[in-house]
Amino acid sequence: MRILLAAACFFTATSALAADFEVLRTVSLGIGDMEGKGQIQSPQRSPGGEALSFEYLAANGDTLEVYVAEIDNPDVFPPSLKPPVSVMGAVSQDVFSLAGPGERPVSEQAAWGPSTKRGTQMVFAATRREASRGGAQINFDLMYVTKGKRRFLTDHPENDSAPTFTPDGDFVVFTSGRSGEGDLYSYSFFGEGNELTRLTFEETGSELSATFSPDGKSLAYIEHTGGWDHLYVVDEPRELMGIKDDAARIIRGRAKMRDLTPNWRNSASTPSFSPDSKWIAFYVHPKGQVMSDLYVVRTSGGEARLLMEGVVAGSGDGPAWSPDSDGLFVVEENAQLMNPIVWVPLDPSAARRRLATNTELNADIDTFRLGSTVCLVYAAQGGGEKDAEKRWRKVFASQLGRR
């Protein structure tokens, strides 16, 4: 019933005027020999536009690796990709691994840091030896890669994953299982002495999906406790990361952490800040529901608002905001329309807009501005007639204009 109502509203809306964006063009960004041999997910453009990362799932579904393709000219559309390279390096042997030559470790959950004078920098979760996704012995540590530099930041038998950079690139916050449940830790690149600092100490819950606001003043994460997920935000998290004493940090942390979804009895995942840092969007997967919903809440607090029902949650990335913070681009859960991309304005009175990208089974949208246009990068299959055969996803880019 809810679905029919939503669809009706949607169609009512689309029949009205004042959709905000239109697709100017859509292109497939070639990834060379990799196409058709595995699935693409989570494409992300680096903040400076110098490169594009994506996760590449092997055809057998066992191996997942992060790849990076340099972009020839960040200021033009479509971006022209150079042949992608695995972030685990071109060397046949990972020097930190005791595995033999030819074996491929797993890498995922890439997070771009701010570009530096040297170029891009990235942190992702990776195994030290060949591993199979879902295998019992898999262990992730965080690896840092920039031009001329590739090293593990952490080394622990328990998993370290889901990294996110502070906007200035001085820290990486991530979830680690080293202290029992999943807790948030920060890694300081310029710390004196111990680079790791534990941020959360919740004994009965796990803290996941940390993300920083673009202005660096807030840190949002999902607190998974008692079967439910709550969205938390930490005010001025840099202050917390600078407290050396654990006890003092615990006390101070309690004062700084705010539950933006109190009394919530729902699931939640992958929060993302609006570019102006004023809003947080996140996915909710209601119990008993197959699809996910899109919610937003003010960073300063307030009631979390349902923005759209029936969306496809990203592989690991949060909802994609427009560069102007006035709405989001999400994938509509619509088997008939092959999961189109939809523009969802923040203003509830404004109309949503399905974007005619001519792509199907869209997923994992990333947005960026190019001049006066807004561009999307996402994974999708090519357009055309519905094809019963399973087709491999590619990386697509669409350039949008304001209507």
Place this chain on the structure above:
Amino acid sequence: MKACLAALFLVVVLFASGQAGAADYQDLVEKGEFFLAKGVSYTPDAVRALEEAAGVDGARATGDPRLISALGKAYLGVGRYTEAYLWIERFLSGGFRDPKVEGLKDYLLNEAGVGRFRVFSALPAEGVTASFRAAADQRIDATGKKVLDKLNLFLAKPFHLTREGLTILVPEGRLVFECSMPLSAQGGHSKEIEIYAGDELEQFVVASYPPPSHWTVRPGNRNVALTWPRVEKARSYRLSRSGDGDAAQVVYEGEGNSFTDGEAPPGQRVRYGLEVIGSDGLLWGLSSVVATALPPVSAIQARAHLNGELAVVFDWEVGPGSLDRLVIRKTERGEEKPVLDQRGEEILRSGQIVDGPVAVLAAPQVVSYEVEALVEGDPLTAKSRVDVTIPAEVARIDAVREQLSSERVVVEWDTFPRDAVAEGYYIYLQREPTAVAELVGTLRDANAREYGYIPKSLESLAKVRHIVVPFVGARFLVEPISVEAKDKPPEIDMSRVLRRSRKLPSAVLSWAPYRAAVRYIVRVEGRKEFLVRENYVELTGLQPNIGEPVGEVRVFAVKSDGAQVPLLRMNVQYEKYLSDELPEEQR
């Protein structure tokens, strides 16, 4: 038998220890790998175990890929990137190959976030130390800081540089490189660099070469002679000199490897700096030595004495040191006279002057000799002064003593003054009181007081006496018999004088008065001169008891204007004869 057993025992021990060493090495490598696998916290333990393995068998370690791979990773884990690289390079340059080791090298050079910085010198440089620090406002991440700290520990140990150089792995960023050796001809020891992963930078270091101990430094008189070892393929050398607080002054430029600095300030410590200019025109080496040209001479020793020939013997010796001029002066009777004035190479630092014969006077006199060593530009000179007392001439001979025998005669005498001097002494033998003495000896020794001889014949020793007469030149200092003159005409005849005094004058002279004469001079040649008023003179003491007869007696009239008119000349010669030939009353 025992020797064989001992040898066998030794062989067994050596074999066993070799086997034990091999086992130790293997155990240590495995131990290192074990610690490596345990994780980051155990990496220092892995380093220790693997370094110990390398210490047990260094030769084996150098070519063992298993150890190299493990040690390389362990060094990576603790931030000792350069040491990991050096071990890997040594392994690979030994012709060994291993994919893990090569992978490690690839990681180090391309993915460890370090750049290569090669430090080298054109000449062998020993004892080099260096360090890196972040430039102002440059942030280095925690890993980079760890690498930097470990690198500085490594570079703090003195190392050796050649053209091949030392490759250092340096974390990214703007850094300041500091080295104990200068980095350029301007002498700076630090330089800011900007380096990133994959970069290869080079830094030339000016070697401290040749070592100061290889120089030859010879300080001299206002100069320093320097020689340094030739440097192969060096184009030229540039030598400069500097003193305390003074700017360096180039004193030599050329292809030769020696130089004598003739302008070195005496006694002052100076530093000579040598620049070796290579065939490429660059400064290859710097070296320096400290030298001191001989300081101004500060001591002079001088001695002087009067020898037997009435000459002053003056000795001097100038001490070590720089010297430009030597001056010797004599002061005699208040008058200063130069004796010696030498300059430059002709200066005699030691010598002797025999100055004489000196004039002997009736009173003692002091003659002073002063020697002065002069150094140009130095107000202080070395001086030494010696006074020599020239005794008075002999006034008389006292106490002649004789030891007489038919075989030898020894005559001794005293003089008055006691230390008086003469040019020499005549010794006469008078056999009888009235006999003319015969000369038996001549001593030319100013200080003589004794004479011995073998007599030819001495019939009777009782009446013998010796007469000692000192002389200077042709002048007797003492008259054995004094000639006296009396110009008063006698009032009685000579026979009555003889009866009364029993001593007649040697000669009585009278002459016709000279009208214009105011006085008369009576001169006994070679002995005395008398001034008499009358035209009459009685001379006593004419008959010498020594040597040759008198010679001439001359008389002159002295006019009022002082002119002398000869009036009379008498040649007097006494023959030698013995007393027994004289009448009794005359003996």
